[in-house]
């Protein structure tokens with residue numbers, strides 16, 4: 001796998017430090033709220049979510065949703081389908097959506113609207129990565145790990161063709177891999 005990597009964009013140490021800060025902020029912001037539910041978006045957010053919750057010093061629940069967006073492998077079409085729904089009833093709960101990356105924002109905007117229609121007490125968005133230059137949907141990110149330029153990145157949960165999720169950092173692959 002190492003041979004496929006062009007460059008590391010965000011190191012393990014940078015991720016670790018940023019997650020500590022995010023966890024601290026989230027802990028402060030949700031301290032006085034109960035029914036705190038983190039909604040992880042499968043599969044990309046699994047590693048981010050599992051590391052992040054260990055920096056949140058509050059009672060919380062986790063649940064997961066899997067959605068697929070149709071279209072080319074490195075681009076989302078905005079047509080989204082629920083592959084796996086939540087197990088929890090979200091009515092009256094304080095939801096924090098945990099995503100790996102926001103690109104066009106179409107996937108998240110769709111999911112946000114579905115969750116909102118289920119009458120939670122609040123919904124906020126936490127994403128590890130953001131590529132604001134490609135945004136098509138209007139999305140307010142409440143907690144951001146890192147803003148990145150328009151590269152297709154992998155590692156730390158993010159995949160290309162289901163590979164590279166287990167790399168411990170965020171990186172860009174060599175151009176020939178994407179062909």
Ligand code: XMP
Nearest residue numbers: 076102103104105106107151152153158159
């Ligand atoms: P949209 O465009 O709807 O897309 O915001 C979000 C979803 O697209 C995937 N995505 C990526 N996956 N590296 C990845 O591994 C990337 O650079 C990338 N950009 C978008 C991802 O699944 C995300 O949830």
Ligand code: MG
Nearest residue numbers: 041042044100
């Ligand atoms: Mg994703």
